[in-house]
Amino acid sequence: MEGETMSHQRNHADERQALQDTMYVIGGKWTLPIINSICNGNRRFREIERSIPGITTRMLSRELKSMEMNKLVKRTVTPTSPVLIEYESTEYCRSFGNIILEMIKWGKEHREILRNADKQQS
Numbered sequence: 424m425e426g427e428t429m430s431h432q433r434n435h436a437d438e439r440q441a442l443q444d445t446m447y448v449i450g451g452k453w454t455l456p457i458i459n460s461i462c463n464g465n466r467r468f469r470e471i472e473r474s475i476p477g478i479t480t481r482m483l484s485r486e487l488k489s490m491e492m493n494k495l496v497k498r499t500v501t502p503t504s505p506v507l508i509e510y511e512s513t514e515y516c517r518s519f520g521n522i523i524l525e526m527i528k529w530g531k532e533h534r535e536i537l538r539n540a541d542k543q544q545s
Contacts (some may be wrong), residue, residue, distance in 0.1 A: 427449050434463060453478055453486045455523060458516060466509040490516075 435494045449455060453475070460474040472483050487510060495516040501507040 436509065448495070449519070451486065451489075453482060454490065454495075455526070457483070457486055457490065458495065461510055461512050462517075466511060468508060468510070471510065486530070520545060 449458075456475045456478070457471060462473045463474070465474050466469045468483065468487075471481060471487075472478060475483070478486075487496060487498070491498050494513055496510045497513050499507070499509050499511070
């Protein structure tokens with residue numbers, strides 16, 4: 424963003440709205456862990472649920488519906504017996520994969536900074 428300030432006048436209202444839109448879609452407590460789970464190969468509801476400690480069945484169901492509405496996941500129903508329902512990330516979802524990786528990297532660095540600060544205080 425720093426290089427962007429040199430090239431043209433920034434519109435703070437547009438930037439604020441874009442940040443709010445982004446946080447609306449991915450800012451929930453469970454959205455990114457669900458995306459991460461699906462991208463790591465968990466496609467069925469129970470697989471996703473088991474891979475995310477602390478999430479309830481009801482919350483996962485609600486989040487998956489919201490993510491489907493926001494075009495982040497695709498739900499496929501196979502009419503077998505029993506019915507097979509699978510979820511997969513969409514191309515649109517994968518478009519912010521690099522952002523998620525950067526967030527993971529930042530989170531790890533942040534945790535390390537806090538650990539080091541705790542050691543220095545001890």
